[in-house]
Amino acid sequence: MAVVRVEEETEMSTKWEEAFHQFENVIESDSEVLRLQSIRTLAHLSKQAPESILERTVPILVALLESSPRNSSPLILKASAYCLKCITCQGEGRLAEIVGLSGAIASILSLLQHSEGSLQRVLLKCLRNIVSFADASRIVLVREGGLEVILNMLNSSPDGFRQLLLEILSALVLLREVRRVIVTLGGIHFVVESARSGSMISRARAAQSIGLLGLVRRVRHMLVDSGGIQVLIDLLRVGDMPTKFVAGNALGVISSHVDYVRPVALAGAIPLYSELLHGPEPMGKEIAEDVFCILAVAEENATSIAEHLVQILRGSDDEAKAAAADVLWGLSGYKHSLSVVRNSGAIPVLVEILRSGSLDLREKVSGAVAQLSYNEADRVALADGGAIPLLVEMLQDESEELRDNAAEALVNFSEDRLLCDRISNALNVPSFQRMQDRLTQIRASDAHLASSLRRMSIEQLTWDPGLV
Numbered sequence: 142m143a144v145v146r147v148e149e150e151t152e153m154s155t156k157w158e159e160a161f162h163q164f165e166n167v168i169e170s171d172s173e174v175l176r177l178q179s180i181r182t183l184a185h186l187s188k189q190a191p192e193s194i195l196e197r198t199v200p201i202l203v204a205l206l207e208s209s210p211r212n213s214s215p216l217i218l219k220a221s222a223y224c225l226k227c228i229t230c231q232g233e234g235r236l237a238e239i240v241g242l243s244g245a246i247a248s249i250l251s252l253l254q255h256s257e258g259s260l261q262r263v264l265l266k267c268l269r270n271i272v273s274f275a276d277a278s279r280i281v282l283v284r285e286g287g288l289e290v291i292l293n294m295l296n297s298s299p300d301g302f303r304q305l306l307l308e309i310l311s312a313l314v315l316l317r318e319v320r321r322v323i324v325t326l327g328g329i330h331f332v333v334e335s336a337r338s339g340s341m342i343s344r345a346r347a348a349q350s351i352g353l354l355g356l357v358r359r360v361r362h363m364l365v366d367s368g369g370i371q372v373l374i375d376l377l378r379v380g381d382m383p384t385k386f387v388a389g390n391a392l393g394v395i396s397s398h399v400d401y402v403r404p405v406a407l408a409g410a411i412p413l414y415s416e417l418l419h420g421p422e423p424m425g426k427e428i429a430e431d432v433f434c435i436l437a438v439a440e441e442n443a444t445s446i447a448e449h450l451v452q453i454l455r456g457s458d459d460e461a462k463a464a465a466a467d468v469l470w471g472l473s474g475y476k477h478s479l480s481v482v483r484n485s486g487a488i489p490v491l492v493e494i495l496r497s498g499s500l501d502l503r504e505k506v507s508g509a510v511a512q513l514s515y516n517e518a519d520r521v522a523l524a525d526g527g528a529i530p531l532l533v534e535m536l537q538d539e540s541e542e543l544r545d546n547a548a549e550a551l552v553n554f555s556e557d558r559l560l561c562d563r564i565s566n567a568l569n570v571p572s573f574q575r576m577q578d579r580l581t582q583i584r585a586s587d588a589h590l591a592s593s594l595r596r597m598s599i600e601q602l603t604w605d606p607g608l609v
Contacts, residue, residue, distance in 0.1 A: 241278025307335035352391030447485035507546035548576035
């Protein structure tokens with residue numbers, strides 16, 4: 142069988158080789174009809190042809206795009222560009238890079254500025270494919286002056302070509318140098334527009350660029366003014382999972398400015414991030430956790446977030462519940478969130494999970510409980526919910542993380558004059574005593590550092606009278 146297969150492959154390779162030489166000969170002929178037929182056949186067979194054969198046709202097709210009396214026929218130009226467009230779709234980006242480095246981009250840019258109608262559309266589709274599938278091709282297009290051409294066409298071209306131009310721009314703007322030019326020329330609104338419509342791949346690229354642009358503080362307000370928040374919200378709502386990750390991350394970047402924490406939430410972000418947190422993908426959970434902790438800076442956002450977290454904690458998905466517990470742990474670091482967590486009804490749910498949850502989930506929840514125990518009112522709520530006996534029992538658990546979290550919480554209970562009597566049976570447990578010693582050392586170290594910093598400030602002021 143192996144011998145037969147080798148013979149079949151050899152025969153097929155020979156046939157493709159013969160077809161390639163025939164294509165070469167026809168292109169060299171003077172018959173425009175035969176040349177057109179041959180180019181169209183190649184485009185049709187591009188999905189079946191070996192990559193090595195397609196690669197060898199690229200310079201021939203690129204030569205047909207070069208300006209000369211012989212190649213001036215719009216039909217030849219259109220067929221050649223269409224064929225190159227088909228070839229760039231093959232080879233998982235390798236052929237798109239070969240086409241991009243072949244000189245095709247310079248010819249296409251030249252033709253674009255002197256063409257119209259269907260020829261211009263095919264040229265734009267070819268250019269879109271070249272830069273969509275290959276990073277190196279994007280660099281070539283920019284260095285050939287392609288960014289300026291695309292921006293000029295966006296400013297003046299009819300709506301029929303706009304989507305193609307935006308998809309090309311969404312690929313280019315992944316380059317740092319392009320983002321700088323876009324900001325300088327005031328083209329931010331084009332990036333936002335490219336994330337609003339078109340193929341989902343193109344929209345995801347634009348969303349990624351919005352996130353990168355948003356890292357620059359002065360650019361964030363441009364993105365928001367151009368409708369960036371709503372565009373990302375829409376992608377979070379309707380995008381496929383990879384697109385949701387990109388849009389969610391970009392929206393988190395914009396949210397990191399205090400001025401936009403509330404507008405992002407008002408646009409409907411919190412339920413969408415809750416879906417990510419509840420979803421099956423670890424990356425989605427991680428993004429949602431981070432953004433929730435940003436949005437919770439505003440108390441009204443924290444209230445809404447806590448309500449969604451409690452719903453997840455009451456569900457049956459342990460991974461989602463663990464992620465929700467992580468967020469609650471993070472929220473407990475905000476002063477206003479202490480009352481928010483308590484009022485949300487989260488504490489009785491956390492206590493119930495400590496009682497009957499899986500080991501992994503109990504470890505996560507115990508960390509949140511330990512953090513909540515630093516607040517007096519939350520300690521009372523935890524005690525009233527029956528947490529203390531469970532925490533005392535966990536001091537003997539095999540899990541070191543559970544023992545440490547339980548001990549940290551119980552140390553805080555021991556320092557509460559209203560609740561200290563209720564943990565008397567934990568005072569002699571070694572894990573409790575070790576945690577008590579550790580926390581005492583940490584607090585002493587923190588106090589010493591604070592004192593040193595105050596003393597250093599006084600000495601600096603004394604040493605340099607010009608600072609007073």
